[in-house]
Amino acid sequence: MTILSIDTSNYTLGVALLEEDQVLGEYITNLKKNHSIRIMPAIQTLMKDCGKTPADLTKIVVAKGPGSYTGVRIGVTIAKTLAWTLNIPLVGISSLEILAAGPGRYFSGYISPIFDARRGQVYTGLYHYKDGSLVAVEQDQLVMLADWVEKLTSSKEPILFVGNDLPIHRAKIEEVLKAKAMFATVTEQNPRPAELALLGRDTPGEDIHTFVPNYIRLAEAEAKWLEAKGKTLNG
Amino acid sequence: MKKDQWILGIETSCDETAVAIIKNGREIAANVVASQIESHKRFGGVVPEIASRHHVEQITIVMEEALDQAGITMAEVDAISVTEGPGLVGALLIGVNAAKALAFAHNKPLVPVHHIAGHIYANRLVTELQFPLLALVVSGGHTELVYMKEHGSFEVIGETRDDAAGEAYDKVARTLNMPYPGGPHIDRLAHEGSPTIDLPRAWLEEGSYDFSFSGLKSAVINTVHNAEQRGETIAPENLAASFQASVIDVLVTKTLNAVAEYGVKQVLVAGGVAANKGLRNALEAAFTGRDVELVIPPLKLCTDNAAMIAAAGSVMFEKGIRADLALNANPGLDIEIYN
Ligand SMILES: [Zn+2]
Numbered sequence: 223m224t225i226l227s228i229d230t231s232n233y234t235l236g237v238a239l240l241e242e243d244q245v246l247g248e249y250i251t252n253l254k255k256n257h258s259i260r261i262m263p264a265i266q267t268l269m270k271d272c273g274k275t276p277a278d279l280t281k282i283v284v285a286k287g288p289g290s291y292t293g294v295r296i297g298v299t300i301a302k303t304l305a306w307t308l309n310i311p312l313v314g315i316s317s318l319e320i321l322a323a324g325p326g327r328y329f330s331g332y333i334s335p336i337f338d339a340r341r342g343q344v345y346t347g348l349y350h351y352k353d354g355s356l357v358a359v360e361q362d363q364l365v366m367l368a369d370w371v372e373k374l375t376s377s378k379e380p381i382l383f384v385g386n387d388l389p390i391h392r393a394k395i396e397e398v399l400k401a402k403a404m405f406a407t408v409t410e411q412n413p414r415p416a417e418l419a420l421l422g423r424d425t426p427g428e429d430i431h432t433f434v435p436n437y438i439r440l441a442e443a444e445a446k447w448l449e450a451k452g453k454t455l456n457g
Numbered sequence: 458m459k460k461d462q463w464i465l466g467i468e469t470s471c472d473e474t475a476v477a478i479i480k481n482g483r484e485i486a487a488n489v490v491a492s493q494i495e496s497h498k499r500f501g502g503v504v505p506e507i508a509s510r511h512h513v514e515q516i517t518i519v520m521e522e523a524l525d526q527a528g529i530t531m532a533e534v535d536a537i538s539v540t541e542g543p544g545l546v547g548a549l550l551i552g553v554n555a556a557k558a559l560a561f562a563h564n565k566p567l568v569p570v571h572h573i574a575g576h577i578y579a580n581r582l583v584t585e586l587q588f589p590l591l592a593l594v595v596s597g598g599h600t601e602l603v604y605m606k607e608h609g610s611f612e613v614i615g616e617t618r619d620d621a622a623g624e625a626y627d628k629v630a631r632t633l634n635m636p637y638p639g640g641p642h643i644d645r646l647a648h649e650g651s652p653t654i655d656l657p658r659a660w661l662e663e664g665s666y667d668f669s670f671s672g673l674k675s676a677v678i679n680t681v682h683n684a685e686q687r688g689e690t691i692a693p694e695n696l697a698a699s700f701q702a703s704v705i706d707v708l709v710t711k712t713l714n715a716v717a718e719y720g721v722k723q724v725l726v727a728g729g730v731a732a733n734k735g736l737r738n739a740l741e742a743a744f745t746g747r748d749v750e751l752v753i754p755p756l757k758l759c760t761d762n763a764a765m766i767a768a769a770g771s772v773m774f775e776k777g778i779r780a781d782l783a784l785n786a787n788p789g790l791d792i793e794i795y796n
Contacts, residue, residue, distance in 0.1 A: 256785065258550055258553065258554060258785050258786060259783045259785045260783070261554075262554070262557045262558065262561060262782035262783070263781075263782050263783050265561070266561060266782055276561060276562045276563075276564075291506065291509070291547075292509070292547055292550065295509060295510075295513050295547070295550065295551060296550060296554050298513060299512075299513055299516060299550075299551050299554040299555050299558070300554050300555075300557070300558040302513075302516065302517050302555075303516070303517060303520070303554070303555045303558035303559055303562070304558050304561075304562055306517040306520070306521065307520075307531060307558070307559055307562045307563070308562055430517055431517050431518045431521075432514070434510070434513055434514055435513065437510075441504065441506040441507045441510060442506065443500050443504040443506065443507060444504075444507060447499060447500065
């Protein structure tokens with residue numbers, strides 16, 4: 223069993239190879255650079271260093287969003303193509319869940335992974351570990367950070383916030399949630415591709431042809447068109 | 458006996474997800490196109506984000522169908538060619554990354570192709586090219602005269618300074634309240650009317666092979682506007698015919714001038730607007746009795762497809778053009794880069 227995981231959904235670019243119970247290799251950068259140029263060479267280098275060829279792969283696990291639309295699509299396109307042409311299973315994992323997985327593992331409260339979505343909005347969800355597995359308590363969503371922390375004031379458990387975009391929102395979180403809010407350290411803010419591989423390890427494969435990113439949002443033109451037609455998103 | 462050459466082509470520069478397989482540079486073994494036109498109609502034009510989303514949904518389906526149609530496996534493919542640009546960056550990225558993943562998975566050469574080179578090479582699926590030649594490229598985004606002295610060499614001798622011919626068609630169609638895409642509607646309507654309205658032709662300076670259609674487009678809009686103010690109505694079929702006559706007059710005359718100056722053996726017509734009946738008829742009439750072969754591909758090879766990318770890819774592959782896994786989408790790619 224050799225799993226290749228790919229994450230290009232946000233600024234963090236990640237690739238990992240997970241074999242049985244060992245992480246063979248992991249490549250992570252947190253740079254505002256072009257994923258389309260760097261991701262395939264990163265996969266190629268990591269696999270070569272680990273002595274693996276594409277034919278050795280048994281599963282592809284990809285971060286399916288939310289995140290940058292273009293970024294998510296780059297990873298998903300590569301993952302779909304590899305899984306389809308190598309005839310191996312494809313699994314998609316929430317980009318937020320990957321972020322929650324590492325730092326939250328030995329934390330008994332809730333975990334709120336955060337990606338900034340501009341204009342006061344964030345992509346987030348609420349996760350916690352139950353009997354050793356990560357469970358979503360609140361689904362991934364696009365929400366105003368102010369509304370999100372207000373909602374979390376009713377939580378009895380402490381909440382661990384994770385993500386490279388925390389500096390943008392930390393003051394507001396602390397102001398509302400006070401001591402109930404905890405923050406991951408700088409070394410735990412990147413979503414780890416090895417966690418991505420592990421999250422997908424025991425998950426059955428999905429239909430490759432119909433697999434799509436989880437954008438959360440409709441394309442802007444589509445949303446405006448629906449609005450103009452007087453329809454609402456929830457029917 | 459020489460082994461057959463199989464090239465897989467991928468094209469996602471705009472709103473068609475296309476994959477094709479070409480044998481020995483000229484034979485179509487598979488040509489699959491998933492069109493998104495219905496999805497974009499309601500927006501009156503291609504929405505880049507929606508185009509990109511569709512490409513992700515379609516890409517592996519279209520690749521699989523192409524291999525099935527050709528009846529070959531990836532092991533038999535000699536190279537993977539892909540549109541590097543120009544086009545919509547988000548749309549191009551899907552094809553480029555799928556091509557890179559495919560090339561990596563099977564350790565195959567990756568050949569980057571310019572979209573317009575693809576349109577030109579659609580003609581090689583019809584007949585063998587004879588050099589030197591001239592290609593008249595007319596599409597939604599391009600109006601160019603390209604001189605080729607040999608395979609894989611492209612010299613742009615004239616190009617549009619403002620709107621592409623196809624853009625002018627779409628804008629005029631909008632003025633006449635026609636649905637998107639407007640080109641075919643104008644073409645059809647033009648055949649019902651006659652060119653009774655005097656519209657300008659932009660010849661530009663003496664000897665120039667460049668084009669300009671924005672003045673013509675404005676003249677059409679002004680004609681409609683002025684008539685409305687006077688409470689008159691203009692027969693839309695006559696306006697369409699007059700507009701089309703102006704566009705075709707400029708395209709045909711500049712092509713004939715270039716043919717005379719460059720002494721070419723062939724004239725290739727390329728791009729979506731090559732599907733235009735008025736243009737086809739005018740070119741055929743202009744080249745009758747001349748010692749120059751006029752080649753116009755069938756309709757489905759004029760609009761965006763991947764057979765043309767694989768056909769160009771075949772030539773580029775033999776010229777030794779290669780990309781590595783760092784290949785990126787290039788929305789402003791220059792066609793003269795590989796000369
Ligand atoms: Zn085109």
